[in-house]
């Protein structure tokens with residue numbers, strides 16, 4: 435379902451109440467980039483606006499302009515309006531949210547709806563691109579280097595720095611505009627991808643030891659046990675992006691990462707597809723959601739084996755429904 439930006443635009447122009455912009459827990463570049471871009475813009479427009487998140491800003495995003503203004507939620511305050519970005523619903527905030535009107539800006543398929551001010555477009559490469567559209571319709575001249583950098587960071591990270599299937603003419607067109615307004619592609623890439631710690635490298639090494647193939651090589655997965663974080667002095671946010679290792683194997687169509695979360699008693703699962711599998715269907719059947727190529731869910735189980743079994747059962751089901759076998763370059767048609 436596609437929702438228009440105009441009702442939201444009119445609402446934001448008129449409102450004089452307090453506005454809290456918030457992201458999902460464990461924010462990624464698109465979530466925080468989108469939230470900060472909208473926050474900086476609305477501040478310029480004289481709005482009483484705040485930006486918040488349950489988790490501490492992760493190291494790989496601490497270069498974003500004005501991250502020190504991100505409020506740690508819950509903060510016990512009431513806001514007239516809450517705008518959640520890049521999330522299928524307010525439940526994704528992972529914390530109590532005390533707001534009057536609820537609004538969602540997002541590019542995920544499905545999820546919760548809060549009314550006519552929601553701005554949702556699953557065809558958008560990133561939530562950040564929706565933020566751009568919203569701002570451009572209001573006052574494009576307000577886009578400065580800081581706002582452009584935040585939007586660019588969201589667009590770049592959600593497209594895997596312009597290589598995933600959501601990379602198209604529009605994506606480059608928008609990137610060009612953002613660079614024109616002052617975003618520096620090399621700076622954003624270096625800040626995001628080339629500031630790893632030695633601990634993170636040791637974590638990757640441990641995680642790669644768990645790499646396994648299933649279903650004749652069309653499925654690959656890694657497991658991140660909680661003890662790995664302790665052994666390497668890393669934390670949960672360091673697991674971001676590791677699912678791309680199993681995806682990079684030849685022949686793999688569905689890749690997954692299972693992350694142990696003992697404090698919640700669940701296994702957090704990240705799912706990725708390479709060409710044709712729709713991993714959002716797998717995630718949805720396990721109580722999660724996302725996009726065709728990138729989705730996630732949480733699995734409750736007595737132990738690791740049970741969680742893995744639940745996951746593999748749903749992956750197998752989806753591959754059967756779609757009639758997908760091991761993928762190779764020669765089987766990919768160039769249309």
Ligand SMILES: [Mn+2]
Nearest residue numbers: 464520561592
């Ligand atoms: Mn996104």
